[in-house]
Amino acid sequence: MSSRILLIDDDTDLCHLLIRYLENEHFVVEVTHDGHQGVALARKEAYDLIILDVMLPGLDGFLVLEEVRKISAVPVLMLTAKTESTDKVNGLRAGADDYLTKPFDVEELMARVFSLIRRYTTLNGQPQSSGSRLSFKGLVIDRDTRIVHVRDEPIELHAKEFNILFYLASNPGTILTKQQIYEEVWQEPYAYDDNNIMGYISKLRKYIEADPNQPLYIQTVKGVGYRFNREV
Template sequence: MKSTILIIDDDKQLCQLLQKCVSNENIDAVVYHSGKDGLEALSRTEVQLIVLDVMMPGMDGFDTLAKIREISPVPVLMLTSRTESSDKVRGLRAGADDYLTKPFDVDEFIARVQSLIRRYTTLNAFSSEGGQKLSFQGLTIELDTCILTVNGQKVDLPAKEFEVLRYLAENQGRVLTKQQIYERVWQEPYAYDDANIMGYISRLRKKIEPDANNPTYIQTVKGMGYRFNRGV
């Protein structure tokens, strides 16, 4: 099935270029030039990826990302002309899945788009064979359909959050370092970006823990990393 991405960027010339590039890869793109219009489009259009600019007038990329995460787990690739690492950390901690700094190589852009779409569609693929599950007290993780259920209620997770949770749960009882988590989930050398991993853990705790400030599933092992427990 042909994939569709949503591009939200006020640079009209760049949007035309990106739309043409993904079209050459058999990917459709719908384009909007403001966060408000992009959010309205997301509410009525099924997409497999959002490409989101940080610096936009009115509602900037960070504010738009926050609204996206209220309604959708679809992966987000953020674009920015700013080089400060604090912006990257802020975006990733807010729920972005990847980050590119302008100007960027078009081939790298296409590679990241394809990778994010592939991960998202794989995570959301339905298995007709009856799926494998990881079951804990009050928590069920369906590995084939990528459905998370907490106390009987389905909880939607962005692709990267699900991958982090899955990796932790599959290694229940084992202490995993931030480096191990990063390299397993992002599949690239560790960038010593502890704040990014901590942000993902914090968001997961808010969604699965009875008390995020006193976690029972994802526990911190001081000076080492994190360990997943069965809960109480």
């Protein structure tokens, strides 16, 4: 079955170009030029990837992303004409999985599309082993449903948050550097964006820790990285 992509961008020329490239690779592409319509489609249909422009009329890309993350962990690749690094950081912290600044090379975009869809379908595929469900005191992480139960309450994390948590929890007691975490989750060379990883860890602690200031599960190893507590 072909992967389905939702393209949300008001640049019609760019959309025509991307549609041609994506359909040549046998993706099924649905397009809208409006943020509100994009949210409506994301609520109604299931997609394997959303390509989302930041600068949209009516409802901008960050607000669209916020609405999408309420209902889905589908990977989101954000596009923007802005060059400020804060926009990239804000987009990633808001739940985007990857980010490209216009103008970009279409071949680079295609490489990122393949990477995001491959990781998403792998992590959401058929049960692979007994290791697909990790249980700790007060915390259960289910890779098959991508739902985390914290003190018996279900919570849904967006894709990057879940992948980071599952990676850490799959290696309890092991110190994992920021580089290791980045290359495992992002599946690309380390970008030396420590603040980005720290932001995700901070959000995870707010979700799963009884006291984020004194974390039980995700422990900081100063100057090195993070370790999931093997004693829980």
